[in-house]
Amino acid sequence: MDNATLIYDNVFYTRKIALTTLLDVKDLVVEFRMPEGRLRAPDGVSFHVKPREILGVVGESGSGKSVTALAIMGLIPHPPGKIVSGTLLFQGQDLQAQIQKIRGKEISMVFQNPLNSLNPSLKIGLQLTEVLVEHLHTSQTEADERTIDLMKKLGIPEPQALMRCYPFEYSGGMRQRIMIAMAMLCNPTFMIADEPTTALDVTIQAQILHLFQQLREEFRTSILYITHDLSVVSQIADRVLVMYAGKIVEHAQTERIFANPLHPYTQGLIRSIPGATSEGAKRLSSIPGNVPGLIHPPPGCRFHPRCAEVMDVCRHEIPPDFQVEGTSVACWLYKE
Ligand code: SF4
Known part of the structure; x- marks a missing residue:
């Protein structure tokens, strides 16, 4: 050959x-x-x-x-x-x-305990959009839009309000959904x-x-x-x-x-x-x-x-x- x-x-x-x-x-x-x-x-x-x-x-x-x-x-x-x-x-x-x-x-990963993966002192929106700004170099406005759009697709209620909240304000199930959204961004x-x-x-x-x-x-x-x-x-x-x-x-x-x-x-x-x-x-x-x-x-x-x-x-x-x-x-x- x-x-x-x-x-x-x-x-x-x-x-x-x-x-x-x-x-x-x-x-x-x-x-x-x-x-x-x-x-x-x-x-x-x-x-x-x-x-x-x-x-x-x-x-x-x-x-x-x-x-x-x-x-x-x-x-x-x-x-x-x-x-x-x-x-x-x-x-x-x-x-x-x-x-x-x-x-x-x-390739992304979702872990067992979302509380360990989310920063308790940062608003959820900032933690989510950071992924897009850092990895895909999007503008903050575009990152906000894409994140809200994804959360809607994943059936996460009131995503705009959620972006302004801290992780402790949500239940374990919702925090895990947020982590899945983060992994999917x-x-x-x-x-x-x-x-x-x-x-x-x-x-x-x-x-x-x-x-x-x-x-x-x-x-x-x-x-x-x-x-x-x-x-x-x-x-x-x-x-x-x-x-x-x-x-x-x-x-x-x-x-x-x-x-x-x-x-x-x-x-x-x-x-x-x-x-x-x-x-x-x-x-x-x-x-x-x-x-x-x-x-x-x-x-x-x-x-x-x-x-x-x-x-x-x-x-x-x-x-x-x-x-x-x-x-x-x-x-x-x-x-x-
Ligand atoms: S110990 Fe049990 S499981 Fe292991 S090879 Fe033998 S029969 Fe199979």
Whole structure:
């Protein structure tokens, strides 16, 4: 193959990937050097997000889901953390090389606690419009107009009055809407939402979930939605990744995960949702034990100390991903 053909093929391949895949994460490992030792989470995770897709990432605290988000955003605190291997491609290009330039514009993030993200001593309008003035160099008048227009589209009532208020004057649900508006101001292609509804009551949570669906439909934004709550992703995600102790243990379309969960951990998560099983709340149960410490993770399958179906091989060998009718599952039960 001559050089010209090689370059053409590379360009063609990159474009093809960019069309079908917005974000491509391969073998990502983030390591934290702690006084007690080295901890890896995520530890070799691979996944992709398609244009206009909502990908749910589910896992308990300590699964590595939020660190995965921070790695994508280029926000791993260093030291003690560092991406030690793996590739991150955004629209076919190396993400780490461009994240400083595109963070807040093409890629944005909504965090769990809006109060921590909003400055309590600045009026909301100033905090919102600052994003446009700083990133897109608009005039203050244009920034005001665009912000009010976006808030109207997002169903935020009386946006003009809201711009003149301080964050403490609004409820948690409204503050989270404001944060979502802030994350949307530069019309990002991709947004990460890390437990955005955890602190909210069920009614407000449903409204915020509806808002994320609206972002996907109206603004064509792809969303990586991180939560510990599988019932939340059932309402919003197209596909689901289940993470456990730094690894992806199951990955499938949302309907499939709920209709036929394969990994014992996913099955346990679903049984712990009230009314999610055919026997309803009668089968409600929690998974025994805790997520293991990751400085010395269990050998073999990391779930084996908690698994009711553990076999000898599970204690010694890390299960690879097995493909079972459209589901990818890391569990020895599915070895042919
Ligand atoms: S690999 Fe073994 S221990 Fe791990 S989830 Fe599957 S059956 Fe359980």
